Amino acid sequence: MMDAAPNASTPAAPATPPARTDARRGTLRHLANIYRLGVKELWSLARDPIMLVLIIYTFTASVYTAATAQPDTLHMAPIAIVDEDHSPLSQQIASAFFPPQFTMPQMITSSEVNAGMDAGNYTFALNIPPNFQRDVLGGRFAEIQLNVDATRMSQAFTGSGYIQQIVSGEIQTFVDRYRSTPRLPVELALRVRFNPTLTLAWFGALNQIINNITMLSIILTGAALIREREHGTIEHLLVMPVTPSEIMLSKVWSMGLVVLVAAAMSLMLIVRGALHVPIAGSETLFLCGAALLLFATTSMGIFMATLARSMPQFGMLLVLVLMPLQMLSGGNTPRESMPEVVQYIMLAAPTTHFVELSQAILFRGAGLEVVWVQFVALFVIGAAFFVISLRRFRKTISQMA
Numbered sequence: 001m002m003d004a005a006p007n008a009s010t011p012a013a014p015a016t017p018p019a020r021t022d023a024r025r026g027t028l029r030h031l032a033n034i035y036r037l038g039v040k041e042l043w044s045l046a047r048d049p050i051m052l053v054l055i056i057y058t059f060t061a062s063v064y065t066a067a068t069a070q071p072d073t074l075h076m077a078p079i080a081i082v083d084e085d086h087s088p089l090s091q092q093i094a095s096a097f098f099p100p101q102f103t104m105p106q107m108i109t110s111s112e113v114n115a116g117m118d119a120g121n122y123t124f125a126l127n128i129p130p131n132f133q134r135d136v137l138g139g140r141f142a143e144i145q146l147n148v149d150a151t152r153m154s155q156a157f158t159g160s161g162y163i164q165q166i167v168s169g170e171i172q173t174f175v176d177r178y179r180s181t182p183r184l185p186v187e188l189a190l191r192v193r194f195n196p197t198l199t200l201a202w203f204g205a206l207n208q209i210i211n212n213i214t215m216l217s218i219i220l221t222g223a224a225l226i227r228e229r230e231h232g233t234i235e236h237l238l239v240m241p242v243t244p245s246e247i248m249l250s251k252v253w254s255m256g257l258v259v260l261v262a263a264a265m266s267l268m269l270i271v272r273g274a275l276h277v278p279i280a281g282s283e284t285l286f287l288c289g290a291a292l293l294l295f296a297t298t299s300m301g302i303f304m305a306t307l308a309r310s311m312p313q314f315g316m317l318l319v320l321v322l323m324p325l326q327m328l329s330g331g332n333t334p335r336e337s338m339p340e341v342v343q344y345i346m347l348a349a350p351t352t353h354f355v356e357l358s359q360a361i362l363f364r365g366a367g368l369e370v371v372w373v374q375f376v377a378l379f380v381i382g383a384a385f386f387v388i389s390l391r392r393f394r395k396t397i398s399q400m401a
Contacts, residue, residue, distance in 0.1 A: 033242050037250030038257075041224055045258065051223065055258065058212045059266035066208035067201040067275050074158045078122035080106040082113060087133035093126075093170045101162060113147060123149045124159055126167075136171060194280065194363050202277045203363075205270070210358050211326050213263050214351050217294050218322065220255040221301030222314050230310070244394045248302055252386075255301075256294035263290060280365035289357045289375060296350040296382035303389040306396045324349075331355045350385070353377040 045051055068075075079102045083090045097105050106122060113125045125147040135142035146163060148156045195202055228234040237247055264287055271277045304321065308314035326332065328342055329351040335343050346352045357374035360366035368375070 030243075030246060033246045034249045034253070037237075037242065037247060038254035041251055041254040042258070044224065044227070045220070045255075048227075051220065054219070055216065055262055058216050059209070059262045060270055062212060063205050063208045063266055063270045064274060067205035067277070074101045074155060074162055076100060076103050077124065077155050077159050078103050078106075079124040079126065079159075079163075080108045080113070080116060080122045082108060082110050082125065082127040084110065084130045085128050085132040089133040089136065089171070089174050090128045092174055093128065093167055096166050096170050097163075102159075117147060117149050120149070123152050123155050124163060126163065133174075136175065201275055205275050205277050206279075206358070206362050207331050209263055209266055209271070210331055210355060213259055213290055213293060214297050214325060214354075215322055216262070217256060217259045217297040218301040218304065218318060220258065221251050221298040222305035222308070222318070223311065224251050224255060225302055225305040226308065226311055226314055244397050245390060247397075248299075248386075248390055248393050251302060252295065252298045256291065256298050259294055260287060260290060263287070279362050281361035281363075282367070285368060285371075286358060286361045289354060289361070289371070289378065292375060292378035292382055293350050293354040296378065296385045299382065299385040299389040303385070303392055306389075306392045325351045328352075329355045347377075348381065350378055350381045353381070 076099060079097055081094050081097075083094060094105055094107070102124075105126075106116075108116060108125075110127065113127070116122055117125060127145040127147070129142075129144070132142055132144070144167060146160065148160055150156045192198060225234075228237070264283070267279070267283055267286075272279065300321070304317050305314060308317055328338065328346050329335075329349060330346075331351075335346070335352070338346075353374040357366075357371040357378075360371050360374075
């Protein structure tokens with residue numbers, strides 16, 4: 001008997017090219033190595049109590065104190081008033097001081113001023129003389145004495161201006177009841193957007209998170225590499241079947257993930273929960289921008305760690321790099337007030353674009369259609385930093401081998 005011929009209409013299954021299969025296996029092997037090395041970094045961080053305390057403090061107490069303890073603002077300044085006039089005008093002036101700028105005024109006598117200021121019971125003592133209201137309404141010269149404790153430098157400077165404005169405004173309002181003045185043909189209507197009450201805690205908390213993301217990402221990645229060099233574990237990695245790019249990517253994603261999770265928790269627990277700061281925009285969009293920043297700053301941390309030989313050297317180098325990034329990126333002062341040369345130079349810094357997109361998203365509620373330029377800039381700068389750091393890292397690894 002003869003065997004039946006196979007059906008010619010049934011096509012044979014195409015075989016997968018060996019080159020494509022090897023490439024796929026190689027990609028999966030690279031990803032597995034990056035994942036396992038990143039998990040190793042997370043376990044190493046979990047066994048470092050100093051770094052854990054630093055992370056917790058940076059995104060909790062540091063954010064809270066930056067929002068509530070602004071040194072250049074007036075908050076609950078103690079004030080005392082000597083009312084020797086006992087007139088409706090003096091009572092109106094006394095009632096104009098209230099929290100949160102000032103504590104409720106303490107009504108004292110003139111003999112208690114010096115003793116109270118010597119004891120530090122109050123920073124300001126306002127003395128309203130007798131016949132003050134009569135002199136003001138009569139158009140005669142009148143003056144109020146303000147005693148200031150200048151040892152409290154920031155409050156003394158800011159509070160003196162506040163008190164002068166408050167007293168002048170109350171006197172003008174009181175006088176207008178008796179002698180009306182012609183109104184100006186044009187009146188300026190002031191509208192405060194994004195922060196109607198001018199609450200400085202809103203700006204301080206969010207700006208501190210922006211600065212801490214940059215600082216902590218550089219510290220964690222740099223410390224991770226230096227810690228391996230000091231403990232001798234970097235030699236173990238050199239004899240393993242892993243590449244320098246896999247080692248670097250593992251540190252980038254693991255330390256970046258720690259900072260990103262800590263920033264998200266700080267936004268939810270400290271900013272929203274403890275400080276009750278409203279966030280206008282999308283937190284998810286902000287965290288996406290933070291992830292792009294972390295891609296650049298973690299690469300910077302590795303590059304700096306290859307230049308330093310120990311943690312003290314890395315700390316000194318960190319000061320030289322971190323201070324300009326925070327001071328000149330527009331977070332503390334507007335970039336428009338800086339010299340043009342500095343503005344152009346700082347365009348190469350990732351923090352400049354991150355500050356712009358963060359303030360636009362968190363303060364003004366901007367969407368991706370507004371901040372996409374900053375996203376692209378962060379991606380380009382991050383890729384450039386990663387390539388430069390990878391080349392330096394490979395050179396350092398080859399020298400150690």
